[in-house]
Amino acid sequence: MALTQQHIEQIRQCTLFAPLSDAELKQVASHGHLVELNAGQIIFSQGESCHQFYLVQRGMIKLYRLSVDGTEKVMDLAAPKQLFAEAVMFTGKYPLHAAAIEPSTVFAFDCMNFIALLKNNNELCFILMSSMSHCLNGMINEIDRLTLHSGTQRLAEYLLEQVPEGVMQSSCIRLLVPKLVIASRLGIQPETFSRIMARLRSDGMIETHNDTILLKDLDALRCLAACHG
Amino acid sequence: MALTQQHIEQIRQCTLFAPLSDAELKQVASHGHLVELNAGQIIFSQGESCHQFYLVQRGMIKLYRLSVDGTEKVMDLAAPKQLFAEAVMFTGKYPLHAAAIEPSTVFAFDCMNFIALLKNNNELCFILMSSMSHCLNGMINEIDRLTLHSGTQRLAEYLLEQVPEGVMQSSCIRLLVPKLVIASRLGIQPETFSRIMARLRSDGMIETHNDTILLKDLDALRCLAACHG
DNA sequence: TGTGATATTTGACATACATCAAGGCACCTA
DNA sequence: TAGGTGCCTTGATGTATGTCAAATATCACA
Numbered sequence: 001m002a003l004t005q006q007h008i009e010q011i012r013q014c015t016l017f018a019p020l021s022d023a024e025l026k027q028v029a030s031h032g033h034l035v036e037l038n039a040g041q042i043i044f045s046q047g048e049s050c051h052q053f054y055l056v057q058r059g060m061i062k063l064y065r066l067s068v069d070g071t072e073k074v075m076d077l078a079a080p081k082q083l084f085a086e087a088v089m090f091t092g093k094y095p096l097h098a099a100a101i102e103p104s105t106v107f108a109f110d111c112m113n114f115i116a117l118l119k120n121n122n123e124l125c126f127i128l129m130s131s132m133s134h135c136l137n138g139m140i141n142e143i144d145r146l147t148l149h150s151g152t153q154r155l156a157e158y159l160l161e162q163v164p165e166g167v168m169q170s171s172c173i174r175l176l177v178p179k180l181v182i183a184s185r186l187g188i189q190p191e192t193f194s195r196i197m198a199r200l201r202s203d204g205m206i207e208t209h210n211d212t213i214l215l216k217d218l219d220a221l222r223c224l225a226a227c228h229g
Numbered sequence: 230m231a232l233t234q235q236h237i238e239q240i241r242q243c244t245l246f247a248p249l250s251d252a253e254l255k256q257v258a259s260h261g262h263l264v265e266l267n268a269g270q271i272i273f274s275q276g277e278s279c280h281q282f283y284l285v286q287r288g289m290i291k292l293y294r295l296s297v298d299g300t301e302k303v304m305d306l307a308a309p310k311q312l313f314a315e316a317v318m319f320t321g322k323y324p325l326h327a328a329a330i331e332p333s334t335v336f337a338f339d340c341m342n343f344i345a346l347l348k349n350n351n352e353l354c355f356i357l358m359s360s361m362s363h364c365l366n367g368m369i370n371e372i373d374r375l376t377l378h379s380g381t382q383r384l385a386e387y388l389l390e391q392v393p394e395g396v397m398q399s400s401c402i403r404l405l406v407p408k409l410v411i412a413s414r415l416g417i418q419p420e421t422f423s424r425i426m427a428r429l430r431s432d433g434m435i436e437t438h439n440d441t442i443l444l445k446d447l448d449a450l451r452c453l454a455a456c457h458g
Numbered sequence: 459t460g461t462g463a464t465a466t467t468t469g470a471c472a473t474a475c476a477t478c479a480a481g482g483c484a485c486c487t488a
Numbered sequence: 489t490a491g492g493t494g495c496c497t498t499g500a501t502g503t504a505t506g507t508c509a510a511a512t513a514t515c516a517c518a
Contacts, residue, residue, distance in 0.1 A: 065369070067377040068456065075372060090355070090362040095369045118355075122347070125354040126319070132361045133319040139368035140294070140324045143304060146375045147416045148296040151475070180495065187376045189476060194497050210484090226297065268516095380505070409465065421505060423467050439514085 001036070003029040003107070011107060014055055016083060016131060019123040031113035037100035044085070044094050052108045053086040054078075059104020060177055064184070065096050074184040077101075077177060087132045089115065101177055149225075151188040155196050156225040158186055159206070159215060169218055175211040230265075232258040232336070240336060243284055245312060245360060248352040260342035266329035273314070273323050281337045282315040283307075288333020289406055293413070294325050303413040306330075306406060316361045318344065330406055378454075380417040384425050385454035387415055388435070388444060398447060404440040 003011075008029050011017055017025060037043065037059065044050075046065065054061075061078040075096055078084045088095055089111045100106075118125050145154050162173040175182060183193035200206045205221055207214040215221060232240075237258050240246055246254060266272065266288065273279075275294065283290075290307040304325055307313045317324055318340045329335075347354050374383050391402040404411060412422035429435045434450055436443040444450060 065373045065377065067373075071377060073373065073376045075369060087365055088362055090359045091366055095366050119351055122349075122351055122354060125351065125358065126347070129354070129358060129361065130319045132358065132365065133317055136316055136361065136365055136368065137320055137324050139365065139372070140304060142372055143368070143375065144294045144296075144302065146372065147302045148294065148300060178495070190496075191477080191498085192475060195475090198497080407465065418506060419466070420468085420507085424505090427467080 001034040003032055003034060007034065007107070010057065011055065013081065014083065016086065016124075016127055019121065019127060020117070024117060024121070028109060028114065028117070031110040033108055035106050035108050037104045037106065039100060039102050041100050043098040043100065043106065045097050046094055048094050050085065050088055050092060050094050051111055053089055053111060053114070054084050054098070054109070055107040056080050056082050056084070057105040057107055059106075060101050061098055061104060061106065062101050062177075062181060063096050063098050072184055073187070074181055077181070077185060079176070083131070086128070087135050101181060146187055151186065151192055152196050152199075153225050154186045154188070155193065156200075156221050158182065159213065160218070160221055160225060163215065163218065167218070171215045171218060173213050173215065175213065179211075230263040232261055232263060236263065236336070239286065240284065242310065243312065245315065245353075245356055248350065248356060249346070253346060253350070257338060257343065257346070260339040262337055264335050264337050266333045266335065268329060268331050270329050272327040272329065272335065274326050275323055277323050279314065279317055279321060279323050280340055282318055282340060282343070283313050283327070283338070284336040285309045285311050285313070286334040286336055288335075289330050290327055290333060290335065291330050291406075291410060292325050292327050301413055302416070303410055306410070306414060308405070312360070315357070316364050330410060375416055380415065380421055381425050381428075382454050383415045383417070384422065385429075385450050387411065388442065389447070389450055389454060392444065392447065396447070400444045400447060402442050402444065404442065408440075 008025055011029065011032075012025060017028065020028065034057070035043075043054065043061065044052075056078050058080055061084060062074050063076045063078065063084060064072050064074045066072055076084075084098065085094060118128065145157065149157070159173065162175075163171045179193055180190050183190045186193070188196075197206070197208060200221075201208060203220075205215070205217050205224070207216060237254055240258065240261075241254060246257065249257065263286070264272075272283065272290065273281075285307050287309055290313060291303050292305045292307065292313060293301050293303045295301055305313075313327060314323060347357065374386065378386070388402065391404075392400045408422055409419050412419045415422070417425075426435070426437060429450075430437060432449075434444070434446050434453070436445060
């Protein structure tokens, strides 16, 4: 689906597009379109040549790898207003798979067209480079967590990430994706995820009702995440 | 130590500096210097503001994180002719520690000066962006290995990476850093490293003499790395 | 050339986490 | 409303890898 003026206003919110003039933004939009996705629908697969990058408008996208035996590792989740695959524009091939985990809508932008803009706009290059730097930083933190933290710590960290800024003692959060997916994101099995939650519950740190979780003792959780297993 | 014409010729080899004119390269060199490092000497620490990026001339540099209890995780190793910290120029702070693991020499380049060059040189931006894309790709592969592959697989992969291109049946390699460091790089304990090596030895895949390793059956190693544990 | 520091190996043991299996629950659709 | 499908939970059990400890081996430096 082609993009309307209303879509252009949505796209403009994204920091990557901030330095673009109205004319340039219109050009981006004219080479982009809106894609409706069913739950489970694949957007691109690892190894495919990379012609487009994406901005989530609605829903949730998982970025994942598959092992030879079909095991799935979710590398990241993209929520509305988040870009994905923008950092791999220069490698030619997508390094992982992307699929919608619920009915979703994404803006798809043409790489070639955007690269043409980059050629004439150094400010745009700088924003993309910052974004890539930031992404790299996140990856380093991810490897740090996977190697230096236990499963329990990673789960506690994940829960704490869902808490809005400034909340001190306790907080109520909702898991926006199936626990199965979060477990994969954290590099643990669903069974282990469930058991860790049960332990946190019996330790009095949390209360759970389906995907709604009351974090009763944020300090205890923070200690768990930072200090020990 | 300030840089000589001979140093400039060395620097020119690095693809990042390829699009620079002689004058620009001289400018980079005039804002750079050569740093001699003892074994174990720290180059920068995580969290420090980032004013320089580096090119290894001689020796070996480890890039690592420390956990609260002092455990070290080696994220990457930089050998001669390799850049490091060039991708974090935009974040302001180093995301990890860097130290020499043997007597080394590195070129240090001024970030501000290089960013000034980037502002006027679109081609240079593109090369840096490609380099960052490539780096990101490597990180994704790293997370893939850590979550989807066993310790044995990761070690087999590491050994195979040391084999020069085109070698088919068997190959003799040398470990360029202490096994302790490789173990950390692979996310396993030194004891586990030693035990996996012993198993590969008893399975007839390798022979070892200190840091020299004869890979007797590359196909078996490749199978081990790709298929099972 | 000795000597302490560091790296490596090996054994015994502990454990976090995975795997296998089964039952319960929620959601969807016919 | 029934019945299927997928998700979640819990139990029993297995295992790869970590931890602790001690015996070499190796290296750097005086």
